[in-house]
Amino acid sequence: MKNRRKLKLTRIAMRIPFKHLLLLLVILVSCSPAITQNKGKNKKKGKVENPQPAWLSAKPQTSLYYVGIGHSTKDGTNNYVQEAKKGALEDLVSDIKVNVSSSSVLTQIDENKAFHDKYEQIIQTTAADEIEEFELVESWEDGLNYWVYYRLSKQRYKEIKDKQKRDAVTLALDFFTKARQSEDAKNTIQALSFYYQGFRAIEKYLAEPITLQFQGKDIILTNEIYANMQRLLDNIQITTNPAQLSINRRVAQSTYSVIATAKDKTTKSVMTDLPLKAVFDKGSGDVFPDYKTDDKGSAKILLTKIGSRDLEQSLAVSVNLLAFAGS
Numbered sequence: 001m002k003n004r005r006k007l008k009l010t011r012i013a014m015r016i017p018f019k020h021l022l023l024l025l026v027i028l029v030s031c032s033p034a035i036t037q038n039k040g041k042n043k044k045k046g047k048v049e050n051p052q053p054a055w056l057s058a059k060p061q062t063s064l065y066y067v068g069i070g071h072s073t074k075d076g077t078n079n080y081v082q083e084a085k086k087g088a089l090e091d092l093v094s095d096i097k098v099n100v101s102s103s104s105v106l107t108q109i110d111e112n113k114a115f116h117d118k119y120e121q122i123i124q125t126t127a128a129d130e131i132e133e134f135e136l137v138e139s140w141e142d143g144l145n146y147w148v149y150y151r152l153s154k155q156r157y158k159e160i161k162d163k164q165k166r167d168a169v170t171l172a173l174d175f176f177t178k179a180r181q182s183e184d185a186k187n188t189i190q191a192l193s194f195y196y197q198g199f200r201a202i203e204k205y206l207a208e209p210i211t212l213q214f215q216g217k218d219i220i221l222t223n224e225i226y227a228n229m230q231r232l233l234d235n236i237q238i239t240t241n242p243a244q245l246s247i248n249r250r251v252a253q254s255t256y257s258v259i260a261t262a263k264d265k266t267t268k269s270v271m272t273d274l275p276l277k278a279v280f281d282k283g284s285g286d287v288f289p290d291y292k293t294d295d296k297g298s299a300k301i302l303l304t305k306i307g308s309r310d311l312e313q314s315l316a317v318s319v320n321l322l323a324f325a326g327s
Contacts, residue, residue, distance in 0.1 A: 270297025
């Protein structure tokens with residue numbers, strides 16, 4: 001009897017775990033799809049491990065910074081980091097606007113506004129070369145592309161530009177003073193040289209009226225330099241001999257020479273050591289470009305070839321202001 005009881009108990013003990021086992025299997029089977037699904041979701045999330053930042057979708061707009069976004073492709077042949085940085089800085093300076101004052105010399109030079117766009121481009125290009133305190137905000141890349149985000153504090157940029165402007169004005173005023181002294185000494189060419197160097201010193205500020213005191217008078221420096229330089233140029237008379245050339249194309253001729261002479265319109269005296277330039281106004285050909293007048297105020301213009309078939313062509317001889325840049 002005792003053995004039967006034990007056997008019966010044993011059977012009961014066997015049945016209980018079996019039922020639990022079936023129940024556990026059912027639970028495992030019913031849960032397994034969900035586990036597989038979660039793994040699938042985790043894999044999908046793994047594909048977005050490197051999400052694109054918001055600044056790639058829309059360029060950040062802020063009143064505190066100039067912002068630039070640059071991009072380059074990773075093709076294995078370029079320095080894509082530097083290329084993207086260059087693009088970002090170019091994008092950054094495109095936000096720097098040039099405001100032209102109505103009293104600035106730029107409005108006198110450029111009455112029809114044709115020069116304005118070119119001037120703004122010059123200022124932006126110069127700004128790109130001079131920018132030093134820009135900062136890298138973030139970069140992002142994938143297998144084929146590299147993007148970079150730079151910014152420059154508008155306040156810091158203004159501080160830097162203000163200092164550069166003060167230094168430029170100091171230098172320009174020094175050249176202006178020397179130019180006036182040269183005029184008093186009747187040295188027109190030296191005065192032109194100093195005026196031109198003063199003009200170059202502040203050419204980035206032509207859009208602004210730079211007002212200061214000179215010899216007890218309030219002047220707009222850029223306007224004064226430009227006006228005096230133009231006045232001296234208008235007082236120079238350049239004539240050519242012969243005034244016209246008749247050329248027979250059937251007759252071979254290696255060179256054509258024209259004598260250009262420069263005089264002061266007021267005193268009628270010849271101007272020595274005056275730099276001149278020669279260029280075709282109409283037509284084309286080979287002409288030596290740079291000259292300087294001799295002690296008789298003359299320069300021999302060398303024309304070696306007439307390239308155009310136009311019946312009438314024009315060669316202009318004028319003062320070469322660029323030659324004063326290194327004076």
